[in-house]
Amino acid sequence: MNARGAIAVIAVALVGGVTAGGCAGASADAVTTINFWGLGREGEVVAQLVPEFERRNPGLRVRVQQIPWTAAHEKLLTAFVGDATPDVAQLGNTWIPEFVALDALVPLDDRVAASAVVDRADYFAGIWDTNVIADTTYGIPWYVDTRVLFYRSDLLDSVGYATPPATWAEWRDAMERLRARMSPRQYPALLPINEWPQPVALALQLGSPLLRDGGRYGAFSDSAFRTAFTFYVGLYRDRLASSISNTEISNRYQEFARGNVAMMITGPWEIGEFRRRLPPELQDSWMTAPLPAPDSLTPGVSLAGGASLVIFRRSRHQDAAWRLVEYLSEPEQQLRFYELTGDLPARRAAWRDSVLAGNRYARAFRTQLENVRPTPKVPEWEQIATAIAEQLEQAVRGGKPVPVVLAALDRSVNAILEKRRWLLDRGAIEPAAPVGATAGTVPR
Amino acid sequence: MPSIARGVARSERNPAAWLFLAPALILIAVFFLLPVIAALMLSVTDFDIYALRDPANARLVWLENYARLLRSPLFWQALRNTLYFAVVGGPLSIAASLGAALLLNGRTVRLRGLFRTIYFTPFVTTLVAVAIVWRYLYHPRYGLLNYALGWIGVAPIDWLGDPRWAMPAIIIMAVWKNFGYNMLIFIAGLQAIPTELYEAAEMDGAGSLSRFRHVTWPMLGPTMLFAGVITMIGYFQIFAEPYVMTQGGPLRATTTVVLLMYEEGFRWWRMGYAASIAFVLFVIILLATLVQFRLQRGEER
Numbered sequence: 001m002n003a004r005g006a007i008a009v010i011a012v013a014l015v016g017g018v019t020a021g022g023c024a025g026a027s028a029d030a031v032t033t034i035n036f037w038g039l040g041r042e043g044e045v046v047a048q049l050v051p052e053f054e055r056r057n058p059g060l061r062v063r064v065q066q067i068p069w070t071a072a073h074e075k076l077l078t079a080f081v082g083d084a085t086p087d088v089a090q091l092g093n094t095w096i097p098e099f100v101a102l103d104a105l106v107p108l109d110d111r112v113a114a115s116a117v118v119d120r121a122d123y124f125a126g127i128w129d130t131n132v133i134a135d136t137t138y139g140i141p142w143y144v145d146t147r148v149l150f151y152r153s154d155l156l157d158s159v160g161y162a163t164p165p166a167t168w169a170e171w172r173d174a175m176e177r178l179r180a181r182m183s184p185r186q187y188p189a190l191l192p193i194n195e196w197p198q199p200v201a202l203a204l205q206l207g208s209p210l211l212r213d214g215g216r217y218g219a220f221s222d223s224a225f226r227t228a229f230t231f232y233v234g235l236y237r238d239r240l241a242s243s244i245s246n247t248e249i250s251n252r253y254q255e256f257a258r259g260n261v262a263m264m265i266t267g268p269w270e271i272g273e274f275r276r277r278l279p280p281e282l283q284d285s286w287m288t289a290p291l292p293a294p295d296s297l298t299p300g301v302s303l304a305g306g307a308s309l310v311i312f313r314r315s316r317h318q319d320a321a322w323r324l325v326e327y328l329s330e331p332e333q334q335l336r337f338y339e340l341t342g343d344l345p346a347r348r349a350a351w352r353d354s355v356l357a358g359n360r361y362a363r364a365f366r367t368q369l370e371n372v373r374p375t376p377k378v379p380e381w382e383q384i385a386t387a388i389a390e391q392l393e394q395a396v397r398g399g400k401p402v403p404v405v406l407a408a409l410d411r412s413v414n415a416i417l418e419k420r421r422w423l424l425d426r427g428a429i430e431p432a433a434p435v436g437a438t439a440g441t442v443p444r
Numbered sequence: 445m446p447s448i449a450r451g452v453a454r455s456e457r458n459p460a461a462w463l464f465l466a467p468a469l470i471l472i473a474v475f476f477l478l479p480v481i482a483a484l485m486l487s488v489t490d491f492d493i494y495a496l497r498d499p500a501n502a503r504l505v506w507l508e509n510y511a512r513l514l515r516s517p518l519f520w521q522a523l524r525n526t527l528y529f530a531v532v533g534g535p536l537s538i539a540a541s542l543g544a545a546l547l548l549n550g551r552t553v554r555l556r557g558l559f560r561t562i563y564f565t566p567f568v569t570t571l572v573a574v575a576i577v578w579r580y581l582y583h584p585r586y587g588l589l590n591y592a593l594g595w596i597g598v599a600p601i602d603w604l605g606d607p608r609w610a611m612p613a614i615i616i617m618a619v620w621k622n623f624g625y626n627m628l629i630f631i632a633g634l635q636a637i638p639t640e641l642y643e644a645a646e647m648d649g650a651g652s653l654s655r656f657r658h659v660t661w662p663m664l665g666p667t668m669l670f671a672g673v674i675t676m677i678g679y680f681q682i683f684a685e686p687y688v689m690t691q692g693g694p695l696r697a698t699t700t701v702v703l704l705m706y707e708e709g710f711r712w713w714r715m716g717y718a719a720s721i722a723f724v725l726f727v728i729i730l731l732a733t734l735v736q737f738r739l740q741r742g743e744e745r
Contacts, residue, residue: 077713102496383712428498429494
């Protein structure tokens with residue numbers, strides 16, 4: 001028994017049988033069954049796109065397995081160990097480095113090159129880049145996610161900002177003006193202190209690599225990250241943002257509706273929530289805008305999030321699986337998927353349609369998506385992100401000076417990356433490309 | 445104890461005994477001993493997803509996992525949460541079980557079988573189904589519990605969203621779900637108490653309270669020890685309730701030691717680290733069990 005088998009046995013013995021799902025392949029001879037794992041709401045909805053695919057491909061059947069997001073990561077890892085991975089799966093694009101480290105995914109470059117449907121140039125470059133590791137493409141973006149500014153246009157208008165702030169200086173100025181008008185219990189911005197995407201996006205705007213030397217060490221004490229972090233922490237110190245975490249906010253929509261909060265930075269899923277939860281009379285008083293940039297010359301980049309479609313190495317139906325990926329990547333299907341879920345399409349072609357072009361709240365996302373950048377593509381990223389949020393809390397609530405906090409952050413990140421350095425030194429893995437090197441323009 | 449010693453000596457000489465024991469011993473070896481040894485070995489390595497790809501990527505780190513664990517604030521928080529759950533939930537569960545058992549054991553109770561079944565039902569119901577119903581009950585706005593609290597003028601509580609209330613919410617649900625099992629054990633224990641003792645006590649003029657104190661309580665001693673130890677072991681291993689209800693949140697307020705182990709092991713696949721958590725928990729439970737035995741013995745004396 002090899003080590004992996006042994007682990008599997010232990011795993012099963014200890015937990016008492018973690019179900020790995022995804023049973024064995026098709027039984028009928030003529031029909032090939034593609035096992036597809038969809039996550040959360042997307043996994044539920046994708047079933048509505050399947051009949052058309054099956055109609056076009058009489059020999060193929062798709063079995064959709066829906067997995068809740070909260071359990072998806074462990075299910076996928078357990079499936080990998082238990083040799084029970086599906087043919088195709090939806091993968092959060094920050095998970096791709098991890099599954100590539102496991103050598104679980106099929107490289108897709110040749111298929112993309114030969115494909116009439118998947119046209120790399122039609123995808124947002126920063127989003128596509130999240131799927132590329134060491135010059136190899138492992139996933140096709142399915143839908144995208146990034147963070148933009150949601151704001152109360154009436155409140156900003158009342159302090160002289162008829163158009164949303166475009167630079168950090170304007171942003172801060174708008175907040176200071178709002179502060180002057182607000183009561184002490186109201187705040188210009190809602191920026192939960194346990195969320196890492198906001199400070200990381202600002203640091204990426206200044207060109208911070210976040211990690212250096214191919215993902216060997218943290219680069220959080222470097223001037224780019226320090227400048228962004230200082231700016232961000234300053235918003236709390238000057239009471240422009242309330243220093244609370246997102247679990248302490250009872251109802252952000254209510255706070256927004258009452259004008260207790262005038263801005264927040266969040267993702268596309270909130271468009272639907274804002275429409276549903278804000279009272280009708282407020283629907284003309286809120287808007288979205290791309291993230292403010294450090295200055296008027298630098299693009300205000302944001303994070304490249306979303307989910308991709310991947311094919312697993314152990315799949316015995318890789319050609320059929322690719323046909324499903326191609327089908328789901330058609331602009332028409334992307335659009336249908338948007339209508340069903342509200343998830344923003346990964347292809348520019350789908351955005352040209354009137355359905356999306358008519359959604360005024362989505363426009364800022366369209367602009368922002370041209371300027372998104374991936375986080376470092378190392379399997380340890382999730383842990384590193386948690387460490388950033390922890391140190392942010394130390395700076396805001398603990399009141400520690402920024403340099404002290406960032407030195408501590410570098411220390412803990414370097415400890416997280418210790419294994420990675422050892423593997424790199426042995427030549428067991430490839431160094432990670434610096435973020436921003438392959439996508440869009442690199443500021444400064 | 446000469447008789448036991450003689451028995452052991454005889455079995456060593458008797459090969460047939462080993463033959464009869466073999467099936468059980470083999471099962472224990474394969475499904476208990478081997479995994480334990482493997483887990484112990486894992487706990488001194490840094491087995492992670494890199495090692496999953498190639499076992500050569502695992503290193504022997506000796507006690508580094510344990511040292512890291514003891515330095516980790518998250519582990520201490522998980523331990524605090526677990527102790528909170530065990531120390532509050534355990535006695536509460538025992539009290540509920542004993543109370544229900546005493547009620548059902550009363551001579552005047554009708555439909556005893558029906559009530560016993562009703563009280564036992566939560567224990568045999570699937571946890572996930574129970575959790576869904578309880579999530580409705582705990583809903584801050586539409587939940588029945590807050591609705592009922594509203595009658596007596598208590599402001600709505602965000603049961604599962606407030607870090608201060610999440611653990612009490614889990615405890616209430618766990619006690620409700622589990623008390624039926626111990627209740628059955630206590631009923632059995634109560635029925636084993638000879639009625640003559642009660643009659644004698646009654647003749648001596650003992651009221652119902654002193655009958656409980658001087659007859660029921662001491663006679664239930666062994667049952668209590670059993671129920672206490674089993675409950676404590678079970679409550680220290682609390683996992684499914686927070687996993688299904690809160691995923692360890694909010695603000696890690698319901699992250700227990702086993703949940704942490706599960707997350708480390710199966711979510712992030714840091715198997716070495718997760719195994720070390722398992723062994724630390726094992727030592728804690730062992731110590732707690734010893735303490736409980738000691739306490740009980742002290743009481744008997």
